[in-house]
Ligand SMILES: Nc1nc2c(ncn2[C@@H]2O[C@H](COP(=O)(O)OP(=O)(O)O)[C@@H](O)[C@H]2O)c(=O)[nH]1
Ligand SMILES: [Mg+2]
């Protein structure tokens with residue numbers, strides 16, 4: 001093969017891949033199987049930078065993005081992302097592009113299954129408009145009878161949960177089939193067995209089980225780190241700490257659509273008022289005796305309060321933050337410049353993505369990385 005033909009071929013075949021991790025200005029890209037020739041096949045991943053042109057046009061690169069890679073350096077497994085293909089879906093919390101579904105994991109015991117907390121997570125998951133799969137773990141801890149009770153109760157809510165035991169490896173195969181070839185975000189409170197489940201599905205993931213990071217529990221650091229793990233046989237899983245604290249930030253008018261019970265009623269009938277919030281309005285088709293109606297009312301008040309708070313917040317807020325002094329007096333102070341302009345420490349600059357991911361302590365990293 002002469003040099004000219006090789007060039008020709010390289011121009012014709014675009015090198016495509018999927019971003020599986022983002023750290024600082026580096027992107028780890030899983031190469032699509034289809035475009036690997038023999039020369040390249042020893043690499044599954046390239047560590048990439050983003051072309052300046054993309055930065056200039058403000059094109060962000062997210063985990064899950066399908067990208068075109070230029071100038072691959074097969075020696076060092078490096079490359080440059082030159083293009084981001086149009087996204088099928090885009091989530092902000094956690095930041096993932098092209099996700100197909102949310103796998104919401106709860107435990108039936110240890111911790112006890114709390115219908116209210118489960119509903120909060122379900123609403124958050126429903127509001128993404130992604131496909132939703134509810135998975136109940138730790139089924140080894142309850143009797144067949146209690147299992148049936150939950151199944152029937154959740155059926156009335158509009159859900160058909162997959163019952164599993166990560167510990168006893170029950171129901172895993174069924175999940176495995178479902179997740180094949182898709183991008184799935186694993187969500188749920190801590191302690192329910194998400195890491196145990198991912199380890200069952202992906203033995204290479206080696207996630208630490210039973211670990212609860214203090215930071216993870218509390219807001220700030222929770223949304224930043226997302227890594228996609230590859231399922232043997234195809235498909236990607238994101239372990240999503242960012243989903244741990246659902247807020248009711250949705251439009252009050254939308255909320256009913258996130259309850260399958262209410263949704264069904266709205267599809268079958270029409271409320272008298274077009275802007276019905278399904279509280280005390282006459283001729284409302286949603287109000288009624290379904291188990292979670294009280295949750296609906298409670299969450300609605302929260303969603304209304306959230307929206308009102310947004311409207312009342314002065315514009316100034318975006319540049320300042322309310323700081324409560326030791327004396328108890330509250331005062332606005334300038335916010336730190338946005339992350340983009342904040343200087344990175346030297347340690348951060350020099351630590352490469354590979355180093356960072358070679359140990360699995362991603363949870364402990366500073367949010368400045370992303
Ligand atoms: N009995 C039982 N315990 C489980 C099961 N899955 C996980 N666990 C335990 O639950 C605890 C939390 O698990 P982990 O995977 O860290 O939960 P995560 O916080 O959701 O990632 C650990 O002690 C696990 O051993 C299960 O199916 N049955
Ligand atoms: Mg975990």
Ligand SMILES: [Zn+2]
Nearest residue numbers: 271276278284
């Ligand atoms: Zn109504």
